[in-house]
Amino acid sequence: MDSVFSDTDTSCDLFPHTDDEDSRGSVRGASPQPDQQQLQQKKRRRGRGRSDSTAQVVKKNRRLKANDRERNRMHNLNDALDALRGVLPAFPDETKLTKIETLRFAHNYIWALSETIRIADLQAGKTGDPPLLLSPSLLVEAPSPGSDGCSWSSSGSSSSSSPAYCASSPGSPSAPEDYSFLQQVPVFGFRSFAPGIY
């Protein structure tokens, strides 16, 4: 991963004498259309000499800065995705979830937890017990949201029940058998949940 970043970071600096179009043609386009190639050659020929005007330099610098920001933005997005992976129950085979799998799994995980709460509340209502937003059994049986503490609360947004769940749950890594309650939920099966759920 880091090597990839560093590679492209340096590649970012590998555009010392090319404007945007040139960089696209030479670096990205493995097989540009012949016409485009000719155009680019013409451009390059025309561009020799004084062509690297200050306007072009400014444009190039802006592009590089934009690339850098975009890279950071995507890194932030991936960090958030990693944090989400950390909160979700780990797979027994420890294969890293892909991005789309992470999102779908999170979706189903939240749904399953909501269902569990709903069912627990229903049962509490039947037995005459005081209705609990979060039943003790859920807190015992539910898998820990993550080993690195609770990131639910950091979102600080709409879901008011999540922090309570987190606060009551010791953030210890869960054994695979801890997820049995999730697998009882129809949608949940490790890796089998995914495509076409929503």
Next chain:
DNA sequence: TAGGCCATCTGGTCCT
């Protein structure tokens, strides 16, 4: 080798 996944670059659009 084909297909999936990913990182990056890029230009366009919207927002501040």
Next chain:
DNA sequence: AGGACCAGATGGCCTA
């Protein structure tokens, strides 16, 4: 004007 966000394009890596 500059930054954030987005989608398309491209190439690399990995796996079945």
